[in-house]
Amino acid sequence: MDLPHVPVGxxxxxxxxxxxxxxxxATPRWLLPLARALVVVNRGVMVLGMVALLAAAFILxxxxxxxxxxxxxxxxxxxxxxxCLVGATFLCSAFVQAIRGHVGIEAVSxxxxxxxxxxxIALVDLGCLAFCAFFAWKSCxxxxxxxxxxxxxSSSWAPPLWIPYLxxxxxxxxxxxxxxxxxxxxxxxxxxxxxGR
Numbered sequence: 001m002d003l004p005h006v007p008v009g010x011x012x013x014x015x016x017x018x019x020x021x022x023x024x025x026a027t028p029r030w031l032l033p034l035a036r037a038l039v040v041v042n043r044g045v046m047v048l049g050m051v052a053l054l055a056a057a058f059i060l061x062x063x064x065x066x067x068x069x070x071x072x073x074x075x076x077x078x079x080x081x082x083x084c085l086v087g088a089t090f091l092c093s094a095f096v097q098a099i100r101g102h103v104g105i106e107a108v109s110x111x112x113x114x115x116x117x118x119x120x121i122a123l124v125d126l127g128c129l130a131f132c133a134f135f136a137w138k139s140c141x142x143x144x145x146x147x148x149x150x151x152x153x154s155s156s157w158a159p160p161l162w163i164p165y166l167x168x169x170x171x172x173x174x175x176x177x178x179x180x181x182x183x184x185x186x187x188x189x190x191x192x193x194x195x196g197r
Contacts, residue, residue, distance in 0.1 A: 022039070023035045023036065023039065024185050026185050026188045026189045026192060027181070027184075027185050027188070028184065028185075028188055031181060031184060031185075034177070034181060035181060038094070038098065038174075038177065038178060038181065039098075041094075041174065042094055042095040042098055042174075042178075043095075045091045045092060045094070045095060045174070046092055046095045048087070048088075048091060049087070049088040049091055049092040049095075050088075052084040052085070052087050052088040053084070053085070053088050055080075055081075055084045056080075056081040056084035056085050056088070059077050059080050059081040059084070060077065060081045062074075062077065063077035063078065063081070075155050075156050075157050076155070076157040076159075078155075079153055079155055079157060079159055080159075082164075083159070083163055083164055083167070086164045086167050086168065087164075087167040087171075089171070090167055090168045090170070090171025090172060090175075091167060091170060091171040091174065092171075093171055093172075093174070093175045094171070094174040094175045094177070094178040097175055097178045097179060097182070098178055108120070109121075115190075118186065118189055118190055119190065121186055122183065122186035122187060122190060125179055125182050125183045125186055126183050128179050129176060129179040129180055129183055132172055132175050132176045132179055133176045135172045136169060136172035136173045136175075136176050139165060139168040139169040139172050140169045140173075142165045142168075142169075143162055143165035143166055143168075143169045146160065146161040146162040146165050147162045
């Protein structure tokens, strides 16, 4: 079953739009290769996120069964499931942003004229980009510290902490790139009506 496509740009996902995205027509030509790459990467990461969620569900379920019936310690299972959930959450955030699937308040947008609403969206995207770029930078510094110092969790399994920090860093970098693309597309949409296009 092929679901309808949802724009990567300013349009909100219509009800029942599914999980597909396409490149916004207002994307400048020089950014089309990046936009195409983001679509491919986001789809691939979404599949990985689905697998990670299934793995976390399986790990947690087996942990409960093992603890209840075998009365065995399952220290590794909690951390493995958390690592899967961290990866799914952060890596899939750019996909969710691409289809404008994050929680938003629609009350204000329905009252504003279209042009003012476009400015509002551009400013919100710009603010989100600033926050996410800072978060990506901070995640990268945590990744570097965990890698260079050999940090591990405090459990008996003691997996390296660079794993969740790597997943966080990649996810926030991908989200920042997605937001940067949307900021440029928003600016382009604000410019287009004045040029009579």
